Amino acid sequence: MMQSSTMGIPKEVLKKERRFWVIGGCLTVGLAASILLAVCLGSVKIEVAAVYQIILHKIIGLPLDGISMAHADIIWQLRMPRILMAAVVGAGLAMCGTVMQASVQNPLAEPYILGIASGASLGAIFAIMLGGSKVLLGFGITVWAFAGAILATIAVMFLAGMGGQMSTMKMVLAGAVISALFGAAANFLIYIANNAEGMRSVAFWTMGSLAGAKWDTLLLPSIGVSIAAIFFLLRSRRLNVLLLGEEAAITLGINIVRERRIYMIITALLTGMIVASCGIFGFVGLVIPHAVRSIVGADHRRLMPGVLLVGAIFLIWADVLSRILLRSGDLPIGIITALIGAPFFMWLLFRRSFNFGGN
Amino acid sequence: MDLTLQNIEVTVEKKKIIKSISLSVGKGDFVGIIGPNGGGKSTLLKAVYRVLKPSNGTIMFGGENMQNISLHTSAKQMGVVGQFNTVNFDFTVMEMVLMGRMPHKKVFNADTQEDYKIALQALIQVGMQEAVNRQFVTLSGGEKQRIILARALAQQPQFLVLDEPTNHLDIKYQLQLLSIVKSLGIGALAALHDLNLAAMYCTKLYVLKNGCLIASGTPREVLTKERIRDIYEIDCDVNLDEQTGALSIVYHPLLPLHGMRCKDAG
Numbered sequence: 001m002m003q004s005s006t007m008g009i010p011k012e013v014l015k016k017e018r019r020f021w022v023i024g025g026c027l028t029v030g031l032a033a034s035i036l037l038a039v040c041l042g043s044v045k046i047e048v049a050a051v052y053q054i055i056l057h058k059i060i061g062l063p064l065d066g067i068s069m070a071h072a073d074i075i076w077q078l079r080m081p082r083i084l085m086a087a088v089v090g091a092g093l094a095m096c097g098t099v100m101q102a103s104v105q106n107p108l109a110e111p112y113i114l115g116i117a118s119g120a121s122l123g124a125i126f127a128i129m130l131g132g133s134k135v136l137l138g139f140g141i142t143v144w145a146f147a148g149a150i151l152a153t154i155a156v157m158f159l160a161g162m163g164g165q166m167s168t169m170k171m172v173l174a175g176a177v178i179s180a181l182f183g184a185a186a187n188f189l190i191y192i193a194n195n196a197e198g199m200r201s202v203a204f205w206t207m208g209s210l211a212g213a214k215w216d217t218l219l220l221p222s223i224g225v226s227i228a229a230i231f232f233l234l235r236s237r238r239l240n241v242l243l244l245g246e247e248a249a250i251t252l253g254i255n256i257v258r259e260r261r262i263y264m265i266i267t268a269l270l271t272g273m274i275v276a277s278c279g280i281f282g283f284v285g286l287v288i289p290h291a292v293r294s295i296v297g298a299d300h301r302r303l304m305p306g307v308l309l310v311g312a313i314f315l316i317w318a319d320v321l322s323r324i325l326l327r328s329g330d331l332p333i334g335i336i337t338a339l340i341g342a343p344f345f346m347w348l349l350f351r352r353s354f355n356f357g358g359n
Numbered sequence: 360m361d362l363t364l365q366n367i368e369v370t371v372e373k374k375k376i377i378k379s380i381s382l383s384v385g386k387g388d389f390v391g392i393i394g395p396n397g398g399g400k401s402t403l404l405k406a407v408y409r410v411l412k413p414s415n416g417t418i419m420f421g422g423e424n425m426q427n428i429s430l431h432t433s434a435k436q437m438g439v440v441g442q443f444n445t446v447n448f449d450f451t452v453m454e455m456v457l458m459g460r461m462p463h464k465k466v467f468n469a470d471t472q473e474d475y476k477i478a479l480q481a482l483i484q485v486g487m488q489e490a491v492n493r494q495f496v497t498l499s500g501g502e503k504q505r506i507i508l509a510r511a512l513a514q515q516p517q518f519l520v521l522d523e524p525t526n527h528l529d530i531k532y533q534l535q536l537l538s539i540v541k542s543l544g545i546g547a548l549a550a551l552h553d554l555n556l557a558a559m560y561c562t563k564l565y566v567l568k569n570g571c572l573i574a575s576g577t578p579r580e581v582l583t584k585e586r587i588r589d590i591y592e593i594d595c596d597v598n599l600d601e602q603t604g605a606l607s608i609v610y611h612p613l614l615p616l617h618g619m620r621c622k623d624a625g
Contacts, residue, residue: 009475012492013453109448235467241461243448247410247441252514253434253462298448 016197020302021294031087034316041320043327046071055080066261077214077280078225085221086319087312089274090284092225094292094311096267096274097285099232099305102239104168111271111285113180114171114264120275122186123148125202129193130296141205141277149272152178157264166257168246171264195308207332210319221273226271229308232263236300238296239263242313243298281334283341288314290348360421360436360546361386362407368415369399369406376402378570379416384518384525384563391561392550393581395591399520399570400550400611401442407548408520410440411466421517434462438511444503448497453491455506456481459513481512484539486532500527508536512543521549525556558582558606565589582606 022098039050054075056062078186085256095109112118127144159174160166190199232239241249249256271285292306315333318340322333362384369377377399384390400474405411407418409430418425418500438459446455456478457470482488490498495506499543504527510518519540525533532551533553540547551557557564558578566574566581567591574581584597587608594611 009472010453010479010491013475101448105447154501237461237464240450240454241458243450243460244446247405247408247439250410250430251408251434251437251439251441252458253429253431255430277392297454298450299454 017140031309034313035083038316038320039079044074046281051075064191069350081215081218082210082213083316085210086315088222088225090311091277091308092283094288097266098289098307099196099263102242103260113157114175116117117280118150118179118182118272119148119152120145121183121206122297124205125186125189128198128201129189133190133227145276146272149275153268154188205279208281209332210278217277221277224270228266233304236304239300281337283337287345289342331357361412363419366416367413369402369411370414376570380562380572382565384548386546386564387544389547390467390542390556390563392567394564396566398567400567404520404522404550413468438512438514438516438519440508442522444507452493452495452506455495455508456474456513459510470498478513481509485509517545519547554608
């Protein structure tokens with residue numbers, strides 16, 4: 001029991017703190033190990049020793065003797081950027097989900113709740129269907145998807161702001177409305193374009209894939225996720241207060257309207273960027289925050305680092321599965337994240353010790 | 360700290376809920392607002408703790424116009440126990456109370472030994488020190504209310520605003536909560552339902568009905584038989600309790616109870 005007379009930091013709190021550092025350490029090691037293991041796995045068998053020789057060659061310039069250039073390219077030009085992209089995207093989506101849940105004070109919130117996915121889909125479908133398989137107006141699918149995501153977010157913010165104060169409930173509802181609207185528009189495009197090949201690439205795109213990851217496409221999301229991660233890590237205490245609701249936040253000195261708007265714009269930009277570069281995968285942004293919360297608690301100072309690490313690890317392994325499960329090629333990663341995520345979410349829901357969505 | 364409201368009006372969705380209200384709470388005063396449901400008590404308090412913006416009038420807090428005080432600054436001085444205590448996420452009691460330290464923190468500051476000390480002291484004051492590690496969501500309504508008070512105490516405020524703080528509390532904790540507030544000796548403004556408690560603790564009472572101030576003064580001046588009938592449309596007897604020196608209000612039932620008759624019900 002706690003000794004009320006000692007009047008310092010209670011023992012349980014210190015214990016929790018220690019436990020957090022242990023968990024954090026394990027996860028960091030886990031992330032490094034995941035990257036090093038995942039790079040050895042793939043449809044082309046490459047010796048483990050050769051894999052690391054190639055990596056060391058690229059990083060510190062060790063000689064490459066007796067290793068084929070084709071293998072070196074597979075490791076360094078295909079697998080490595082793809083694994084790092086998985087880590088960045090996983091961390092980013094999980095972080096965006098956590099921030100969204102705090103911003104709208106709803107445990108069921110996820111990065112796509114403000115219609116971002118439907119907006120990005122519409123943009124991508126627009127580009128694919130009307131621009132052939134190449135480009136439209138000189139922009140790639142990525143740019144169109146990003147523009148769609150931003151358009152959807154602006155529409156949601158506008159809709160939620162109509163008729164006075166912007167409440168979180170209005171925002172969630174506006175997100176649903178915009179999703180439905182943009183979804184209909186996207187389906188309409190698919191229907192009138194009647195383009196079988198385009199339909200296939202739309203399907204592939206909406207199910208998400210990291211196959212397109214290259215060193216240069218990795219750059220922008222990495223920078224975005226890193227900056228946002230630093231920003232939100234420093235704002236952990238405010239995120240905690242946001243979870244208490246509008247009134248409590250104001251009485252604790254937080255200008256919640258401004259704060260929430262900033263967070264939503266950042267998450268929308270980041271999610272838009274992620275969706276534009278790898279398509280849509282569900283459940284990462286919803287399940288990872290809850291999974292980590294069930295281990296370290298709701299305090300964002302512990303939650304946020306945990307979410308970033310677990311999100312990265314989770315998506316690395318989901319991507320490994322997507323690469324090796326089918327002999328014929330990649331399985332869309334969205335299918336895998338949903339297949340793992342949905343049952344896991346059910347398990348979290350029905351576990352009695354974790355109070356999940358309040359009463 | 361002291362608080363003065365001058366001709367405050369609050370409009371919510373084009374409806375004027377508060378109509379030109381002026382009141383003042385001096386340093387160390389415990390001021391109560393009473394009145395029927397829907398009379399505007401909570402709305403007025405929300406304007407005071409800055410969730411609603413008055414459409415007219417000025418609020419002076421500690422001699423300064425509230426409009427010119429940042430939210431961050433006012434949160435260092437004003438603690439609030441409101442009616443908004445549903446939280447959908449798992450926080451421990453300690454984490455909840457520590458959030459009261461938020462206004463005193465900068466971006467890079469971690470929780471210090473001092474913060475824990477203050478939080479623990481607040482928990483001891485409300486008699487919840489055994490619950491430090493429990494999950495807030497698992498507490499009963501009354502326990503939650505006490506934790507919220509502890510959080511407000513951890514803010515180390517110079518002024519407290521309380522919106523029906525005794526809701527959900529059993530009688531012991533109703534008395535305890537109000538005694539704590541009183542013992543702080545800082546200014547306090549509270550919406551209260553229980554007239555006996557209001558009479559016992561408040562130095563001054565304001566009566567709010569339909570958004571208008573209809574009476575104010577000391578409990579003895581305000582709480583008369585006639586006025587209570589005016590405010591609540593009920594009958595009662597008001598006596599001075601010899602033992603405690605406090606007012607004691609005994610209500611008459613609206614419908615005759617068995618074996619007892621109300622004089623007016625005839």
